[in-house]
Amino acid sequence: MHQLAIRLLLSILILVTPNVFSHDGINHSLIGKSKADSQEQCVEPTEIMQKEHFVFLYHQRDKTVIKGVRTKNHSFANCIDCHVSYDEKGKAIPINSEGQFCQTCHVQTAVNIDCFSCHASVPRGRKSVAKITLENEHNFHITKLTNEIINHVGDYSGEK
Amino acid sequence: MKNKPTTSRRDFIVKSLTAISAVYFIPDIITKAESAKPLAQEVTSDTKWAMSIDVDKCAKGCTACVDACVEENGLYGFDRPETDSQWIRKLTIKNIKDDKIKVVPMLCQHCENPPCCDVCPTGASFRRVDGIVMVNQHTCIGCRYCMMACPFKARSFVHENLTEQVTNAPRGKGCVESCNFCANRIDHGISTTACEEACMKEGHNAISFGDLSDTKSRVNSALKKKDNRRLRSDLSLKQRVTYSGI
Amino acid sequence: MDKIVFRKFIIDSKTFWTMFFGLGFFILVGFLCSHYMETEGHYVTGMNNQIVWGLPHIFAVLLIVIASGVLNIASISSVFDKKLYKPLAPLSALLAMAFLISGLAILVLDLGRPDRLIVAMTTYNFKSIFAWNIFLYSGFAAVLGLYIWTMLDRNVNRFSRPAGIFAFTWRIILTTGTGSIFGFLISREAYGTAILAPLFIIMSLLYGTVVYYLILRTINYFQKTLVSEEIISNLRKLTILFLFANLYFLVLYHVTNLYIAKHQAFEKFILLDGGVYTFAFWFGQVIIGLILPIYFLLSDKKKSESSMIKSTFLILIGSFIAMYVIIIAGQAYPLKIFTNYEILESSFFDNVVHSYIPSIYEFGLGLGGIALSLIIVLVGVANLDFLPTIIKGHKPEDKTDSVSQ
Numbered sequence A: 001m002h003q004l005a006i007r008l009l010l011s012i013l014i015l016v017t018p019n020v021f022s023h024d025g026i027n028h029s030l031i032g033k034s035k036a037d038s039q040e041q042c043v044e045p046t047e048i049m050q051k052e053h054f055v056f057l058y059h060q061r062d063k064t065v066i067k068g069v070r071t072k073n074h075s076f077a078n079c080i081d082c083h084v085s086y087d088e089k090g091k092a093i094p095i096n097s098e099g100q101f102c103q104t105c106h107v108q109t110a111v112n113i114d115c116f117s118c119h120a121s122v123p124r125g126r127k128s129v130a131k132i133t134l135e136n137e138h139n140f141h142i143t144k145l146t147n148e149i150i151n152h153v154g155d156y157s158g159e160k
Numbered sequence B: 001m002k003n004k005p006t007t008s009r010r011d012f013i014v015k016s017l018t019a020i021s022a023v024y025f026i027p028d029i030i031t032k033a034e035s036a037k038p039l040a041q042e043v044t045s046d047t048k049w050a051m052s053i054d055v056d057k058c059a060k061g062c063t064a065c066v067d068a069c070v071e072e073n074g075l076y077g078f079d080r081p082e083t084d085s086q087w088i089r090k091l092t093i094k095n096i097k098d099d100k101i102k103v104v105p106m107l108c109q110h111c112e113n114p115p116c117c118d119v120c121p122t123g124a125s126f127r128r129v130d131g132i133v134m135v136n137q138h139t140c141i142g143c144r145y146c147m148m149a150c151p152f153k154a155r156s157f158v159h160e161n162l163t164e165q166v167t168n169a170p171r172g173k174g175c176v177e178s179c180n181f182c183a184n185r186i187d188h189g190i191s192t193t194a195c196e197e198a199c200m201k202e203g204h205n206a207i208s209f210g211d212l213s214d215t216k217s218r219v220n221s222a223l224k225k226k227d228n229r230r231l232r233s234d235l236s237l238k239q240r241v242t243y244s245g246i
Numbered sequence C: 001m002d003k004i005v006f007r008k009f010i011i012d013s014k015t016f017w018t019m020f021f022g023l024g025f026f027i028l029v030g031f032l033c034s035h036y037m038e039t040e041g042h043y044v045t046g047m048n049n050q051i052v053w054g055l056p057h058i059f060a061v062l063l064i065v066i067a068s069g070v071l072n073i074a075s076i077s078s079v080f081d082k083k084l085y086k087p088l089a090p091l092s093a094l095l096a097m098a099f100l101i102s103g104l105a106i107l108v109l110d111l112g113r114p115d116r117l118i119v120a121m122t123t124y125n126f127k128s129i130f131a132w133n134i135f136l137y138s139g140f141a142a143v144l145g146l147y148i149w150t151m152l153d154r155n156v157n158r159f160s161r162p163a164g165i166f167a168f169t170w171r172i173i174l175t176t177g178t179g180s181i182f183g184f185l186i187s188r189e190a191y192g193t194a195i196l197a198p199l200f201i202i203m204s205l206l207y208g209t210v211v212y213y214l215i216l217r218t219i220n221y222f223q224k225t226l227v228s229e230e231i232i233s234n235l236r237k238l239t240i241l242f243l244f245a246n247l248y249f250l251v252l253y254h255v256t257n258l259y260i261a262k263h264q265a266f267e268k269f270i271l272l273d274g275g276v277y278t279f280a281f282w283f284g285q286v287i288i289g290l291i292l293p294i295y296f297l298l299s300d301k302k303k304s305e306s307s308m309i310k311s312t313f314l315i316l317i318g319s320f321i322a323m324y325v326i327i328i329a330g331q332a333y334p335l336k337i338f339t340n341y342e343i344l345e346s347s348f349f350d351n352v353v354h355s356y357i358p359s360i361y362e363f364g365l366g367l368g369g370i371a372l373s374l375i376i377v378l379v380g381v382a383n384l385d386f387l388p389t390i391i392k393g394h395k396p397e398d399k400t401d402s403v404s405q
Helices: A002-016 A046-067 A076-083 A101-108 A137-158 B009-032 B064-073 B115-119 B145-149 B183-187 B194-201 B218-225 C013-040 C055-070 C072-078 C083-109 C114-122 C129-152 C154-183 C196-222 C229-259 C261-273 C276-299 C305-332 C360-383 C396-401
Strands: B049-054 B088-095 B101-107 B125-127 B133-135 B207-211 B241-244 C004-007 C341-346 C387-390
Touching: A046 A076, B049 B218, B064 B088, B064 B194, B101 C341, B115 B125, B115 B145, B194 B207, B207 B218, C004 C083, C013 C083, C013 C360, C055 C072, C055 C083, C055 C129, C055 C154, C055 C196, C055 C305, C055 C360, C072 C083, C072 C154, C072 C196, C083 C114, C083 C129, C083 C154, C083 C196, C083 C229, C083 C360, C083 C387, C114 C129, C129 C154, C154 C196, C154 C305, C196 C229, C196 C305, C229 C261, C229 C276, C229 C305, C261 C276, C261 C305, C276 C305
Parallel strands: B049 B241
Antiparallel strands: B049 B207, B088 B101, B088 C341, B125 B133, C004 C387
């Protein structure tokens, strides 16, 4: 409870003084490069994202788990996919490790994040391919093919 | 993402070409699956996911479904069989009357009246309206009462810190987990589970998954072909996973 | 006329602090154990996917059952209006509170995600008996607080009887709830019978009475309080009564199970060929926990203290083993998934009777819980006026009359 109160206070503090901690114009990740680096703006204006990303995440979290909504914009997996950095060897650096996207701010604001005890901190595993039904052998073959393609595309875009 | 060195020119060209070729494949698939759920749509009770398992087709010594599940959901263990998670497992069973030996995959039976959801103090165990019984790991407190309540031992408790989770299957220490009919795949419009896909790939076709409301679904044709029964029918749990041949 | 006032526990500070730090040490150990289990994960415990509830649950359920049982003394005084017990009622309520808190603490610290306690307290699934128990437990603590207040504060003393009746009703429901945690598990052969609820109530009465007796005697060792011969002999009579009641319900439970066809295999397991579990049942739960105490109490014609103390310890050992049999043996017996088939092979141990070897950490947590309850009692009696003391006169019959006037 005690910790919770402190966190709450801190979050309020952060919310009312966004400029103190905002890092406009600074590259998102300190080490490595991410897809987000090449983007103009996140799914919402930066200022809103800084203040309210957890609201979006919480909202989407319940919609996804309970109602099966998998839209990309506020999806946690997508956040990581875009914001995770890759080192010069093309290897993804865990987003919650020191100096990385999530951790930089969360250390600064002393807000503990509990996401990565369960969620993968780098894009990992087979990607779900949108809209494929498996009706026959032909399609089955295509599933395999598409998965491979998507993986390659993923690799490619990761190495930008 | 695979660990790969910086792309060489050759790699770059090859990959670009593969990427371009995707343009030719993907639209073809999409047109075939217009009925599949759009990402933004909430699941409804019009869809009734179910699975039928033909025990006579299930092959001895084959663990394709189990392996596929492990890969799909990143269920890599710590070589501690008593505490490692198992979402699907193979059982060898012997008929008491004629001593006939059969093998059968065992997974969450996705009951319509799930005991796990009835007992869960926080409501973390829940039944999605399309019939998938799953754990909301954001509210699971790890009391393990659902594991006490499940008649099929379908659930596992995550006993240690995990680091190699896959993106599609978040899971972590201190929560209970079980088969969720590959909810992530389904929500993305893929109407097959990893286990079914693997079983088909092996050519056994023992597992048939699909939507009960869709008359042409694989599960419906499997149900029509053979008499299916539910395990522990004395408990009237109305499982969505049914078995034929036992 | 003699007057009875409630006093603090007068103990020399050296003894107090020795006890305090002694108990504090165990609490610290218990906390460290739970912290270790939480950070490492439950694989360091003896619990696994087969035996999902282990030693912490034995300790926790036992403490909660005792918590409900020790309120017995207060209930007799207020609900059944027995003046003799009135001086002892506040202590009984304090004990109930202490055991309840520590039982809950163990339960919470054993959760996979104890950090999410706030989720457990804010998100309820009202279909779950477990969620109702969270309500019942926290409510019971509040009711007890109220009850203690009405007993200790003269201004609100007139409400003590209704408060007592309320607390009594609450605790009957509470123990029913605890029993139902197991009773509602339809899938397991050991459980899934409503008779577990009354069985738990009758167990709580027995264990609560002997724990009360033991604590009263311990306090009495340091300080002369009002413990008349009559009360001791009444506690003795109650213990014998509850022992027989326990035996009766235990027989009833197993006979009922024998009549339910699908539970027969489990009965055979627990009564005949369950190895360590059968041994624990017959030797621990039945002989140590019930038969020997009955024998000691009935054979001792002089009704000496020693036979009561001996029985008390035997009953407490028996109570622990009884919980072991109910909780562990119930899970150890494999689930019967198929009706016409027996399971030959499984990677998930579906075909074997599970064994359970508790780890030192679980044991540490359990002991820490007991220490927590004792420290609450110690601090409680040392700082608040819980103990009845006679101002003058010696005749027990007179003493009780003046209580709460």
